[in-house]
Amino acid sequence: MLTLHGYWRSSAAYRVRIALNLKGLDYAQVPHDLRRNRHQADDYRALNPQRLVPALDTGETVLTQSPAILEWLEETHPEPALLPAPPQARAIVRGMCALIACDIHPLNNLRVLRELKSDFGADAARLDLWARGWIAEGFTALEVMVEKHGGGFCFGDAPGLADCCLIPQIFSAQRFGVDLRPYPALRAVNAACDEHPAFVRAHPIHQPDADAGES
Amino acid sequence: MLTLHGYWRSSAAYRVRIALNLKGLDYAQVPHDLRRNRHQADDYRALNPQRLVPALDTGETVLTQSPAILEWLEETHPEPALLPAPPQARAIVRGMCALIACDIHPLNNLRVLRELKSDFGADAARLDLWARGWIAEGFTALEVMVEKHGGGFCFGDAPGLADCCLIPQIFSAQRFGVDLRPYPALRAVNAACDEHPAFVRAHPIHQPDADAGES
Numbered sequence: 001m002l003t004l005h006g007y008w009r010s011s012a013a014y015r016v017r018i019a020l021n022l023k024g025l026d027y028a029q030v031p032h033d034l035r036r037n038r039h040q041a042d043d044y045r046a047l048n049p050q051r052l053v054p055a056l057d058t059g060e061t062v063l064t065q066s067p068a069i070l071e072w073l074e075e076t077h078p079e080p081a082l083l084p085a086p087p088q089a090r091a092i093v094r095g096m097c098a099l100i101a102c103d104i105h106p107l108n109n110l111r112v113l114r115e116l117k118s119d120f121g122a123d124a125a126r127l128d129l130w131a132r133g134w135i136a137e138g139f140t141a142l143e144v145m146v147e148k149h150g151g152g153f154c155f156g157d158a159p160g161l162a163d164c165c166l167i168p169q170i171f172s173a174q175r176f177g178v179d180l181r182p183y184p185a186l187r188a189v190n191a192a193c194d195e196h197p198a199f200v201r202a203h204p205i206h207q208p209d210a211d212a213g214e215s
Numbered sequence: 216m217l218t219l220h221g222y223w224r225s226s227a228a229y230r231v232r233i234a235l236n237l238k239g240l241d242y243a244q245v246p247h248d249l250r251r252n253r254h255q256a257d258d259y260r261a262l263n264p265q266r267l268v269p270a271l272d273t274g275e276t277v278l279t280q281s282p283a284i285l286e287w288l289e290e291t292h293p294e295p296a297l298l299p300a301p302p303q304a305r306a307i308v309r310g311m312c313a314l315i316a317c318d319i320h321p322l323n324n325l326r327v328l329r330e331l332k333s334d335f336g337a338d339a340a341r342l343d344l345w346a347r348g349w350i351a352e353g354f355t356a357l358e359v360m361v362e363k364h365g366g367g368f369c370f371g372d373a374p375g376l377a378d379c380c381l382i383p384q385i386f387s388a389q390r391f392g393v394d395l396r397p398y399p400a401l402r403a404v405n406a407a408c409d410e411h412p413a414f415v416r417a418h419p420i421h422q423p424d425a426d427a428g429e430s
Contacts, residue, residue: 034330050314061303067282068309075302087290088276094283098316099265102282106321119345120335131336141265146254 001090002027003057005047007034008207011105012066014168018209019070023077027056031209034110052111056135066136067101070161082160093155096145096162096163100169104138107131108172131176135169139183142166146185159196167193171204217242218272221264222249223422226320227281228269229383232422234285235301236413237374238292246424249325258307285376297375311360311377315384315426319353322346323387346391350384354398357381361400367407374411381406386419 004027006013020027023149032039032053040052047062048055056063056072063069083090093146094176108131116122116168116183146162149155154162170190173180179189204210216396221228221241235242247254247268254266262277263270271278271287278284289297299304321327323346331337331345361377363371369377385405388395395402408414419425 041276049351049359050318051239052318053224058303063303063306063310065310065313065317067313068306071309072302072306075305086274087287088278090290091283091287093276094286095278098280098282101319102280103265103267106317107327112322115345115348116335120331120337122335126334130330133330138265144264187317 001059002031004028005030005032005037005044005055005057005062006053006207007032007039008204008210010034010053011109011168011172012052012101012173014202014204016054016056016069016073017202018075018164018199019082019161021022021201022075022080022082022164023072025077029208030101031207033209040061067097070097070164074161080158082164084155084160089155092145092149093160093162096142096154097165099138099142099145100165103173104135107134108176128176132173132178135173135176135178136182138169139173139178139180139186143183143185146189150185150189152189154189159193159198163189163193163199166190167199216274217395218245219243220239220245220247220259220270220272220277221268221422222247222254223419223425225249225268226324226383226387227267227316229386229417229419230281230379231269231271231284231288232417233379233382233414234288234376236298236416237295237297238288238378240288240292244423246422248424282312285312287377289376295373297372297379299375304370307360307364308375310378311357311369312380314353314357314360315377315380319350319384320387322349323391343391347393350388350391350393351397353384354388354393354395354401358398361404365400365404367404369404374408374413378404378408378414381405382414 002025004016006029032044039053045051046063050064054066056069063072083093113127116127146154151157153159154166166189217240219231221244247259254268260266263279265279269281271284277286298308328342331342361369366372368374369381383403
């Protein structure tokens with residue numbers, strides 16, 4: 001049995017939930033409330049030295065870092081494939097994933113915003129501006145890639161790893177008030193995923209630890 | 216013929232140079248001086264919509280994002296392998312890579328430090344503190360992983376993808392004045408790589424665009 005350590009609003013955990021659903025895998029969830037620093041507890045550090053979510057307990061070991069977990073899922077549960085077969089196409093999909101996972105998300109996650117607030121005295125409006133800027137810069141480039149390679153989803157006409165990364169980033173962008181009008185290709189993918197049960201079930205608001213008062 | 220678009224001091228380009236050297240591949244280099252914003256030029260945007268380095272021109276297409284390029288190299292030039300064979304072990308190595316590429320490097324690269332300076336008025340000393348904090352947090356977790364899984368290199372006794380990511384991050388850490396004494400396992404890997412020709416040839420100071428006056 002797979003057990004996902006996550007948090008309803010964590011982008012990185014949301015990626016893994018989508019992939020698990022696309023693969024048709026059952027999994028248990030252990031939520032760690034990041035706002036209350038529950039992921040900093042010693043018992044969780046024993047599982048994940050980095051004390052971040054997600055971590056996936058496979059029954060044999062605990063895997064960390066969502067990009068590594070997504071690749072592990074693809075290697076151990078190859079159907080349906082979330083990467084295309086040709087190496088060049090795989091590199092394009094992985095490039096989209098890394099654009100999001102390395103160049104957008106790390107700059108607007110909770111731990112970084114907290115540091116900006118404590119170290120530089122940034123208020124909520126300033127933090128939103130900071131996050132929006134990096135999201136817009138990344139989405140501008142990603143729009144070009146998805147416009148070129150997409151066909152309903154980020155790459156081609158079936159959901160894959162790039163969609164697992166994009167949809168949580170769009171959810172986050174909406175929370176920060178990013179204007180999505182300049183990104184019609186990304187919005188089209190988002191609309192397609194909004195209708196897809198694997199994505200719907202993975203949505204933060206449908207998680208057991210979702211906070212009804214917040215979105 | 217492979218052509219690497221990079222910059223001598225870019226951590227992400229440095230990762231790709233190491234991997235190319237480990238694979239024994241010849242490649243040309245096209246440097247883009249990030250300090251002079253040469254990567255923002257329109258002709259480069261036509262190659263890479265994100266206008267970041269590295270990009271690898273394979274002759275057929277231009278691949279972007281170092282994590283995607285490293286995986287492409289591994290798939291198209293499997294020997295010597297830079298990932299172990301068992302999926303669980305691959306996930307551990309990729310987890311180390313992502314810890315660096317998603318949770319350390321994005322927070323202390325040039326474009327982010329520039330924004331911190333312009334948006335929050337951070338001076339050089341404050342920027343160094345910011346960078347050091349994230350590097351120390353990441354290295355503390357990575358030390359536990361390398362201590363557990365390493366045997367000369369980050370994972371086992373041969374260089375692999377995690378080493379391609381770690382060595383540029385250590386180079387960067389030294390520039391920011393990070394105290395490396397708390398990380399003996401990482402220092403041991405660094406010492407091993409310092410003796411390895413693939414790593415030596417990839418070092419920033421040995422690149423054609425290296426600035427003799429700076430390190």
